[in-house]
Amino acid sequence: EAQVTQNPRYLITVTGKKLTVTCSQNMNHEYMSWYRQDPGLGLRQIYYSMNVEVTDKGDVPEGYKVSRKEKRNFPLILESPSPNQTSLYFCASSSAGTQLSYEQYFGPGTRLTVT
Amino acid sequence: SQKIEQNSEALNIQEGKTATLTCNYTNYSPAYLQWYRQDPGRGPVFLLLIRENEKEKRKERLKVTFDTTLKQSLFHITASQPADSATYLCARVSLGAGGTSYGKLTFGQGTILTVHP
Numbered sequence: 753e754a755q756v757t758q759n760p761r762y763l764i765t766v767t768g769k770k771l772t773v774t775c776s777q778n779m780n781h782e783y784m785s786w787y788r789q790d791p792g793l794g795l796r797q798i799y800y801s802m803n804v805e806v807t808d809k810g811d812v813p814e815g816y817k818v819s820r821k822e823k824r825n826f827p828l829i830l831e832s833p834s835p836n837q838t839s840l841y842f843c844a845s846s847s848a849g850t851q852l853s854y855e856q857y858f859g860p861g862t863r864l865t866v867t
Numbered sequence: 868s869q870k871i872e873q874n875s876e877a878l879n880i881q882e883g884k885t886a887t888l889t890c891n892y893t894n895y896s897p898a899y900l901q902w903y904r905q906d907p908g909r910g911p912v913f914l915l916l917i918r919e920n921e922k923e924k925r926k927e928r929l930k931v932t933f934d935t936t937l938k939q940s941l942f943h944i945t946a947s948q949p950a951d952s953a954t955y956l957c958a959r960v961s962l963g964a965g966g967t968s969y970g971k972l973t974f975g976q977g978t979i980l981t982v983h984p
Contacts, residue, residue, distance in 0.1 A: 756910075782970075783970035784970070785970060785972070787974075793976065794974050794975060794976035794977050795911070795958075795974040795977075796974070797971065797972060797973070800970040801970065802970050808971075811973070842910050844910070846970065853901070853913065853916040854899060854960050854972075855901075855913040856901075856903075856913060856958075856972065857913075858910025858911050858912070860909065860910055861908070861909070861910055
């Protein structure tokens with residue numbers, strides 16, 4: 753089954769304790785992204801990646817790191833989480849190409865609480 | 868900077884009516900606009916894409932229009948059903964110099980649609 757998986761689905765942590773949220777896709781997609789979703793602010797892109805070793809900042813990259821060492825994986829790293837990073841996080845992937853719909857396939861989400 | 872705005876936070880309609888949701892954008896016209904559906908606690912699901920040079924796109928009961936003069940896209944659900952109740956998001960697809968996407972999307976805040984039986 754074509755899918756994007758994220759782990760963990762729920763995470764409660766404390767300020768300053770480094771954490772990683774994993775994301776994996778099995779569709780051989782070139783593009784992958786991380787978003788955060790907050791009430792009233794909608795979905796905001798944190799980082800995106802066009803392929804292995806190619807990443808760029810989205811609209812809200814501060815406080816986050818990413819890496820793309822393999823095509824299928826795109827982990828999101830919070831080196832020193834703060835309470836304002838409490839949010840619902842989504843990973844997404846899509847295929848490159850001009851004839852396609854650029855449809856983003858989203859993972860199930862990770863609800864992160866930083867106390 | 869580019870902005871995508873969905874003016875209505877919530878829309879309530881009766882079953883059987885047509886729901887119309889609005890997506891407005893500022894500055895230059897996005898070449899591609901997408902519409903997604905999101906159910907509570909789940910990731911968004913892609914519905915339709917409309918290109919700048921397309922006036923209208925249809926898929927079953929869904930219709931999307933693109934008006935570059937008004938800088939607006941309208942999303943219609945005809946013969947709406949309670950199962951259509953969800954949050955609907957529009958998104959602008961950014962294109963690179965070669966005219967292809969490089970993976971950057973900008974989403975609107977979403978409109979919560981409730982269809983009453």
